[in-house]
Amino acid sequence: MSTIVSLPDQTTAALPKRTYINNEHGILSWLLTADHKRIAMLYLVSITFFFFIGGFFAGMVRLELLTPAGDLMAADTYNKMFTMHGIVMIFLFLVPSVPATLGNFLIPIMIGAKDLAFPKINLLSWYLYMAGGIFVLTTLVLGGVDTGWTFTTPLSTHYLNTHVVTTATAIFIAGFSSIFTGLNFIVTIHRMRAPGMTWFRLPLFVWSNYAASVLMVLGTPVLAIAIVLVALERTIGIGVFDPTKGGDPLLFQHLFWFYSHPAVYIMILPGFGVISEVISTFSRKRVFGYTAVAFSSVAIAVFGFFVWAHHMFIMGVSNYSALVFSLLTMLVAVPSAIKIFNWSFTMQKGSITFETPMLYAFGFIGLFTIGGLTGVFLGALGMDVMLTETYFVVAHFHFVMVGGMLMAFLAGIHFWWPKLTGRMYPESVSKLAAIITFVGFILTFFPQFVVGYLGMPRRYHAYPPEFQVLNVLSTAGATVLGVGYMLPLLYLAWSLKYGAIAGNNPWQATGLEWQIQSPPLTENFIETPIVDHEAYDYEWLERTKERELQHVG
Amino acid sequence: MSDQVTTNNSLKPIGAEQENLDMHDAPNVMNPEHVAHHIVSPVVYLMIFGILMVGTALTAGMAYVPLGPFNAPVALAIACTKAVFVVLFFMHVKYSSKLVKLTVSAGVFTFLVLCMMSLLDYVSRAWGRW
Amino acid sequence: MSLASTITNPPEPEIHASHDVHEHPFYQKHHFETAEQQREAASFGMWLFLLTEIMFFGGLFFAYLLYRNWYYDAFVSASNSINMVMGLINTIVLIGSSFTMAMAVWSAEVRNKKLLQIFLLATVVLGFAFLGIKTGEYYDKFAEHHVPGASFDIHDFVHPQPGTNEKALSVDMANKTQIFFSLYFAMTGVHALHMIIGIGILIGLLWYSRSGIYTEGYVQPIENFGLYWHFVDIVWIFLFPLLYLINRH
Structure with missing residues (x-):
């Protein structure tokens, strides 16, 4: 099979003498660093840790659902399991996953800057993230929380004796971590671009992270105040959501979903960016309709604020507003479809090669399309009333978040691994992992669409026996999926020492990050680059290489 | 873009030589998001302070005048006007990019x-x- | 030229007399090309932070809007029970502190260390004055059992004191005054928290201003803090009529 990978001669190649990794030594040089690349690595380690914590809870949930009876754990333990799974995965993995790791590492390099605009705030946001993570772990040690990740009032304010306030603190702090990351990105992208790096020369990865950052900055504070009010209601009896004092519990839902619906775009938009980069590189073509893809990211961000009440159709909002929100929800399908179509057209007549990142990207396109289209089902008012709070919803958002976002994250990690570490991952085992992940994913979540359509409600630890076959399939799939996620952890760790030396540009990609050494210098560029070509201009790359050959020759 | 600052004669800064604190640099000046640093004079601040005080007195006074359904809009209108003055002058948005x-x-x-x-x-x- | 086209095709650089100066001021961080780029980035960053603050208070303001319309009578009675004079004095104090803060920014810009310190100190003093008056108001509410929670007492609203022209509320509506006081304490409390944090930073700025760094061109910290302080002032400009002056006549 043809490949575009071009590695330096392994017998003579070596890692660069001075890189951001060996520039300084000692644990303190990492914990007090202001280098965006080192902070990205700190994030990478910590979100991987929390991913496997969240994965453990997912495993417990699936194990309980293996049999119809609630035999492995009691109902309230099960409630804690899915709550902790949701909170850890959403606030500590999905929201920071791509922006805080790959975005942190790559955005300054992609725009030709030496660092993010506020390096210390960047470090602060990692510490806030860790503080939020520690509060979540504290909740775990104390005995967990069982509100569901949605903190529905008055359940969370009046009826539960678990550690709601501790968890609320965790989410409040983690929220500020995400605000500061977003703020940093926006300022950096506006103010730190290299000469010649105009808005329409930016890689699409930067555009999509920019859109996600806007959502972080505008949405997260609304969640923060909603969660503060819940905590105040529990601790000192303030009654903004308390029906006995005249408060409206639905107001909490409005404030919560005002953030939490845009939050799913915070999670998925950076993934879109990764896919744009990967598809273009492995098709050797400029992304089809660059401007449309760039603006569709912004459009998704803007529409994101107009659709939140579709999470509340069965909660007692007025039918008229439900109608309006249902119609507005359909709007989001338009920019999402623009992206899918443009990626497909990018591949048309391209010279496609099938390296691991591309396999993950294929997985993303397929799974995200299914996830997105079932989202349109759920946005339709009549369907939603039938399907919401069943496993159909669970399957829908896992298709988008796991099938979409996690695939994109893994695509990005593999794609930029040579740049992050200077070494290649092992190609064949990683292809195997990509395929295992895909198969495991389909096996886990496709049966959930069916079982949800048949009427199995979500968030129950027991279910009628006729649903058992589909649940067993799903649990079996989860095991395969688990293997699919363990494999990259193992071989990526292995490659840190034994991987092939990658050289500057193993994929022959055009981004600025591929024109510098891997791993990069602490200051990224020896001198500020001057950008004179469009994004994804492979002919420019060819010309540059020819010129270099002539000069050397 | 930089002349929009200097053409504003009524609000001229106290010393023209202090109009810009920073050294200009080429790559930044060509950025459309750039605008020269402008010092607002104390006279302007004092005027705005006066306007805000009048606004405060007006808000408090109007609350005692029975206007039926119009009390709330009037109070909000005064508050918005005050906020706009703070944003434009105290927070320098009038002189910002x-x-x-x-x-x-x-x-x-x-x-x-x-x-x-x-x-x-x-x-x-x-x-x-x- | 339209904005979009200036972004795609940036105009040629303007030529400035001073633009070939290559010395870097002491406060310029290494990853910025120039001090001007650094200043504009910092000020833009501060504005984005204020954007999050708008949305943070925005949730509370929306809750207020909703419940005021639902329980208008309860809001009127409860609003009339809080001390309007204290609120008015506090408004004047806070706008005054905003003015001294604006003057502090000006002092830093014209590089006058003495004036900078005087105005920063004045801002601190006015900030404390605001918090002091606020504490007095809170104390009154505790004494009157108007704090939401177990000790809340609706007596004052069901049986208003004779001689005032307060309307007597039904027990059901009087219970809704708890919503007003919940919002009152949440909004003024979050606002006061911002004031406390602000005063803390102010004292820090005052401390570091002794070395004179802010009056040798490094205006940015003072300017950014000014933005924060004025924002807190704006929140109060809205809180005062909304909480104290719903229906005073």
């Missing part, structure tokens, strides 16, 4: 989206009670 102006508007806009889209539910939930 378009980017900052856009940022302020984005905040107001998103807050209005929150209000309007939520009210859509509350108003239509019980027609006539609003």
